[in-house]
Amino acid sequence: QSVLTQPPSASGTPGQRVTISCAGSSSNIGSNIVNWYQQLPGTAPKLLMHINNQRPSGVPDRFSGSKSGTSASLAISGLQSEDEADYYCAAWDDSLNGWVFGGGTKLTVL
Amino acid sequence: EVQLVESGGGLVQPGGSLRLSCAASGFTFNNYWMHWLRQAPGKGLVWVSGINGDGSSTSYADSVKGRFTFSRDNAKDTLYLQMSSLRAEDTAVYYCARGPVFDSWGQGTLVTVSS
Numbered sequence: 001q002s003v004l005t006q007p008p009s010a011s012g013t014p015g016q017r018v019t020i021s022c023a024g025s026s027s028n029i030g031s032n033i034v035n036w037y038q039q040l041p042g043t044a045p046k047l048l049m050h051i052n053n054q055r056p057s058g059v060p061d062r063f064s065g066s067k068s069g070t071s072a073s074l075a076i077s078g079l080q081s082e083d084e085a086d087y088y089c090a091a092w093d094d095s096l097n098g099w100v101f102g103g104g105t106k107l108t109v110l
Numbered sequence: 111e112v113q114l115v116e117s118g119g120g121l122v123q124p125g126g127s128l129r130l131s132c133a134a135s136g137f138t139f140n141n142y143w144m145h146w147l148r149q150a151p152g153k154g155l156v157w158v159s160g161i162n163g164d165g166s167s168t169s170y171a172d173s174v175k176g177r178f179t180f181s182r183d184n185a186k187d188t189l190y191l192q193m194s195s196l197r198a199e200d201t202a203v204y205y206c207a208r209g210p211v212f213d214s215w216g217q218g219t220l221v222t223v224s225s
Contacts, residue, residue, distance in 0.1 A: 002154060033211075035211050035212065037155070037212070039155075044205060044215040044216065044217055044218055045155060045205070045212070045215055046215070047211060047212060047213045047214075050211040050213070051211075056213060086154075088154060088155050090155070090157075090212070096172070097169060098157055098160075098169060098170075098171050098172075099145075099157035099160075100157070101154060101155045101156065101157065102154070103154045104154040104155070
């Protein structure tokens with residue numbers, strides 16, 4: 001059981017918009033930034049979004065992030081087949097004094 | 111280009127020890143916090159440990175505290191994770207990643223704890 005809560009799966013058809021949620025608490029998301037990672041099958045994770053909604057260089061603007069209170073979300077618009085991957089949210093936890101992750105959401109492009 | 115290359119994984123018996131290494135290149139190594147994370151087979155990402163730029167401060171997940179030691183050699187741009195009293199639940203791919211937001215990751219090294 002992960003400290004941050006994500007839905008285990010999400011799906012959409014090409015061109016659709018999908019949203020992945022990440023629920024936490026006051027000690028993590030509520031007081032710290034949220035980062036998102038994309039893990040393509042068989043590869044290492046890649047930073048997708050940091051400081052809640054900042055895209056690293058090279059990440060398409062189809063990806064966007066937001067945070068409100070103790071929850072965050074990742075939105076992917078114009079869904080493409082290459083977006084099929086596992087997505088993880090993460091935040092520093094002030095109570096645990098460590099980084100905590102969501103359990104991951106497996107995105108399927110139908 | 112930032113590169114992180116882990117090594118040292120393998121098969122070890124429960125109760126045994128193993129030392130992982132992570133060689134860094136392409137950036138000013140001693141300016142960055144660095145971290146180890148792991149991923150058990152078919153499972154999600156878990157943060158294991160972090161170390162500051164000069165190696166004077168470390169933090170650990172409760173699950174490894176007292177068993178794992180994270181160190182760095184800034185002259186060699188290399189990280190080390192000394193793992194002892196290994197348990198079956200430590201079986202995972204171990205990644206090193208650059209702080210503060212894990213913006214670069216290595217390819218990972220597999221540690222299997224089994225008799």
